Amino acid sequence: MNAKTKRRMVVVTGIIVVVLIVVLAVVGGSTAAKSISVAQAADGSHANERVQVSGNVVEDSFSTTGNMLTFAIYDPDGDSSVHLSVSYEGGVAATFGNDVTAICTGKIDEDGVLHATELVTKCPSKYENATDALSVSSLLDYGESVYEKPVKVAGTVKEGSLKAAGQGDRFILVDASDGTEMAVLFDGALSDEIKDGSSLVLTGSLNSDSKFSATDVALEG
Structure with missing residues (x-):
């Protein structure tokens, strides 16, 4: 191996070492x-x-x-x-x-x-049986006769309607049979399995604005 080749190898090795040091510093600083x-x-x-x-x-x-x-x-x-x-x-x-x-x-x-x-x-997954739960359409049809009364209602999450707590309506619940929609208010934790189209069972009450104030939100199961 001649002197020129040796110098070239030293330079290349030095560059590799410097690159490794920079990479380790960046990775360590950003993730540690x-x-x-x-x-x-x-x-x-x-x-x-x-x-x-x-x-x-x-x-x-x-x-x-x-x-x-x-x-x-x-x-x-x-x-x-x-x-x-x-x-x-x-x-x-x-x-x-x-x-x-x-x-x-x-x-x-x-x-x-x-x-x-x-x-x-x-948030841990939570499941609830939809037995005895009203559909969105049925609940809204009852109107003021059920305002502030505890009920269970089932439906699916409208695509693109999910929001974090504190940002207004938490999501829109849709009646799978006829597409009737109802806004849901809820400041509690939602399972990370709840997504657009998820089938849910809600416990809570309908308010005078025809919005559902949920006390519990669970995946239908």
């Missing part, structure tokens, strides 16, 4: 996050560290301003009185709502707020 509990995140000892915290959304703690969502989480297996404030800028899944499990990744500032760059929501 220490998993900690809500209590650990709230005690102030992890400020400016990249962390991942899992907890359940505190009931009615969320609000949206522009594209910024703020809410609080607690540890369902720990001290439920300890809350961690979270802010997240970006699209929020329709599964987001009261008591849904939120997996938040980001950095905690000096004020104890976790500024999440990643937000994943999870």
Whole structure:
């Protein structure tokens, strides 16, 4: 091997090493996050560290301003009185709502707020038998005689109507037999299996605006 070839190999090897160092730095900096509990995140000892915290959304703690969502989480297996404030800028899944499990990744500032760059929501699947459930059309036909009275209603999710909690009507329920539609209000957690066209069974009541205020939403099963 002549000197020219050796120099070329040294240069190529050096370039490969530099590229590997850059790649490792980028990957490590963007994905490395220490998993900690809500209590650990709230005690102030992890400020400016990249962390991942899992907890359940505190009931009615969320609000949206522009594209910024703020809410609080607690540890369902720990001290439920300890809350961690979270802010997240970006699209929020329709599964987001009261008591849904939120997996938040980001950095905690000096004020104890976790500024999440990643937000994943999870809710266990829930199934309900449609026996004794009214159709959307039947329920609306009863009109004011059933306002604010507890009932079960079954139908399917209208395509493109699913929204996260706090963004108005949660979704539109459609009568599979005749296409009658009804807006549904619900701020609780939705299973991530609920999608456009899903068959659902809802428990709740019809209000004077002909919207259904749901207390429970389950997949028909």
